[in-house]
Amino acid sequence: ARPVVAIVGRPNVGKSTIFNRIIGDRLAIVEDKPGITRDRIYGTSEWNGKPFSIIDTGGIEIDGDDMILKSIRAQAELAIEEADVIVFMCDAKAGITQSDEEVGNLLYRSGKPVLLAVNKVDNLARMDHIYEFYNLGFGDPIGVSGSHGTGVGDLLDAITEHL
Numbered sequence: 001a002r003p004v005v006a007i008v009g010r011p012n013v014g015k016s017t018i019f020n021r022i023i024g025d026r027l028a029i030v031e032d033k034p035g036i037t038r039d040r041i042y043g044t045s046e047w048n049g050k051p052f053s054i055i056d057t058g059g060i061e062i063d064g065d066d067m068i069l070k071s072i073r074a075q076a077e078l079a080i081e082e083a084d085v086i087v088f089m090c091d092a093k094a095g096i097t098q099s100d101e102e103v104g105n106l107l108y109r110s111g112k113p114v115l116l117a118v119n120k121v122d123n124l125a126r127m128d129h130i131y132e133f134y135n136l137g138f139g140d141p142i143g144v145s146g147s148h149g150t151g152v153g154d155l156l157d158a159i160t161e162h163l
């Protein structure tokens with residue numbers, strides 16, 4: 001089977017935008033579990049000659065109260081269960097938030113390789129904003145822009161190093 005890459009992060013950091021850039025129009029089969037809706041979250045891609053599956057975990061919606069926290073936990077659990085490599089995505093415009101720290105703590109304990117991607121680096125000036133993300137403890141942050149596509153090749157290079 002293809003190795004699995006999961007994109008994890010709080011809502012609105014740009015997971016789906018980057019996911020769509022990586023898969024192009026190559027979507028895969030979607031499977032539902034009770035209480036959870038998975039909306040177009042599985043895709044496939046290939047980089048440096050290495051095929052892989054990729055999950056946009058933000059497509060998960062949990063029924064009921066306390067949605068964001070449950071959703072964050074569900075994303076992290078799904079990623080830890082299914083992924084060989086996890087892309088932890090944050091937002092350079094927003095900086096580090098409490099939700100980022102919470103996701104980071106859950107991922108940290110997984111023992112899986114975690115790559116830290118900082119999205120919305122739309123211009124060179126915003127590259128200065130990525131250094132604070134070292135504080136999350138996942139090594140070198142990889143600056144990307146889903147809007148412009150910059151940095152996505154570097155992110156894919158880092159992903160395929162782990163496949």
Ligand code: GDP
Binds near residue numbers: 018145
């Ligand atoms: P998700 O909730 O993590 O899946 O985030 P989305 O991919 O839905 O994006 C959330 C919002 O951020 C949308 O309004 C996107 O257009 C915007 N967005 C995504 N990538 C970028 C980026 O690189 N730069 C900027 N400025 N906005 C972005």
Ligand code: MG
Binds near residue numbers: 015016017058059
């Ligand atoms: Mg999304």
